[in-house]
Amino acid sequence: MSVSLALLLTAGVLVACGVYLVLERTLTRVVLGFVLLGNGVNLLFIVAAGRPGKPPFEGTADPETMSDPLPFAMVLTAIVISLGVTAFGVALAYRAWQLFGHDEVPDDVEDRRVLRRGRRRPGDADVIWHQSLDEESRRGALLASQRDEEDPLGADLSGAEDVAQDPTEADEGESRP
């Protein structure tokens, strides 16, 4: 099977741009990145269809000389699906903008937690280990890890709705004069 180099290169460029955009922080760019990625992959199907031929209508030409219609049918389906999903992604970005004022993709919860642990390690450890055995500390380290109000850990990890959100880069940019 011969393959069109131009198509392959175009697909490659689209995928590369798509990957770059997907790695961005804001959801809108990520969604645009997926549009490019999807188009790049759709081009791969057209590569898979092989050489261009006559239109595949029954009885108009020798089937040997027609293009293979199946990949195009699949591409059409994929386009429709990506249309719907893109619409959802944009709606999600809009909702995020309504709620938070930006549409940045949040950090991984666990990552933030580990980072915060690392920050407050010096000195703070003594407080945890040397506290007296009152009623609260009988509940063990579990509650101790959630004790200080600065660390809305339990709330953040729970399924409760509308908990306080950790500041992201955009928030910090706004708060700085």
Added chain:
Amino acid sequence: MNLLLALPVLLPLGGAAITLLLRHHPRIQLGLTVSTLVAILGVAITLGLVVPEAGVLVLQIGNWTPQLGIVLVADRLTALMLLVSAAVTLAVLIYSSAQTVSENTERTPVAIYHPTYLALVAGVSMAFLAGDLFNLYVGFEVLLAASYVLLTLGGSASRVRAATTYVIVSLLSSVIFLAGIAAAYSATGTVNLAELAVRLDQVAEGTRMVIELLLLVAFAIKAAIFPLSAWLPDSYPTAPAPVTAVFAGLLTKVGIYAILRLETLLFPASQTSTLLLVAAGASLLIGIFGAVAQTDLKRVLSFTLVSHMGFMLFGIGMSTRLGMAATIFYVAHHITVQSTMFLGAGLIEYRGGTTNLARLGGLAKTAPMVAVLFFVPAMNLAGIPPLSGFLGKVGLIEAGIAYDTTAGWILVGISVLTSLLTLYAISKIWNRAFWQAPSEMVETDGRPIPRVMTGATAALVGFSLLLTLGAGPLLHYADAAALSVLERSPYVSAVLGEEAAAQLVYSIGEDGQKVVER
């Protein structure tokens, strides 16, 4: 009889359309959704009875040839998956009916809940029944699109944040899947699974490996196998309990089902066996360590879900007859139990007002019914004899010992350790939520739980006990399913005829090794 195969997809799609039109009549909507799901359960039971006798059923939609048109195929494995998923979706919907009516009526748009739920069911059924790779992709997209909506139900801040990660990761896996299909089509000129099976046997080793790895990564993201599992514990816990239950039970299992088909039908006993075993071991260990470290009930359960996906991957990685049979049994068991656990978590949240384990307490006294409904599936998940989780794990460990390689023995060790740690994580939940003195934050006088919710959970607990009681016949069934999956020829000959099946080069022997047939 073959027309039955279309029903698990058509019924919920039609139901979704009608319930969307009836969005101003919540009671009719509910009735319609329940009756649709009951009908699907009926179809699934019929299929479960018919398939073992009639062999693999094939439906060519619109009488197109299998190579060009859409084919729906049901073998034993598919029938079992359909049956379990139908039972679980029905129970979860009944459970959620009580919750949505009593709780969030003003805040969440209940009107779109039922249509979306039915679309999700249609997508799951389609993925199980799909006879070609592209239809599998469409099934995945249908269920994913529905899951995006269900996850963001109400559009609150925490759900939007959780859904962002989920949507991005799912989109990525879809794009990789699509690229895999394009590669498979370029290499073979077909997307029909049976014909792919025949033609991929002729394809050069390197090309085959590339296609396999592409598809494997796409499915592994969906199944939340370890290096690709980080999205799951962040996104599932924020959804409403019934939604999480159905996601945890079904969506990851659809991924495992796809991996099972991939590793047996398309790429029999390929060189990725070791890779799968390593991923299984890593999932088991890292998932369960995550579960032990968590402080939120739903997050503990999400991490045990990641961990226990490793058990199923273990069996697929060995691909011996015994391992495969145990895996199929374990999938059925795990769908039921994991969903029940999340429903139980929903009950705890309803009664205690939170899922934070530090704040919960004293539920054993105040809500003994919840305690029982949580205890049974919890012990089942941990694999306490004589429950079905124990039987599945014994099967897998026995298969691992019989497999008798270094990787097999390491995995056996990890499996046992994981079971033990699961018990630890579970008993941690039990101690904190049910036995510790309730903190002042818990509403000790909490709301009474609607009967429908406990009833639906009890029904699922009963179903999981049924899996235990019927374990003998079910394991025979799973064994037959495993045998036909490993032989490959029953599937191919049912779809394409005997001649095509005769062209198959490889099959998988009972010891999990690749057998060259011709």
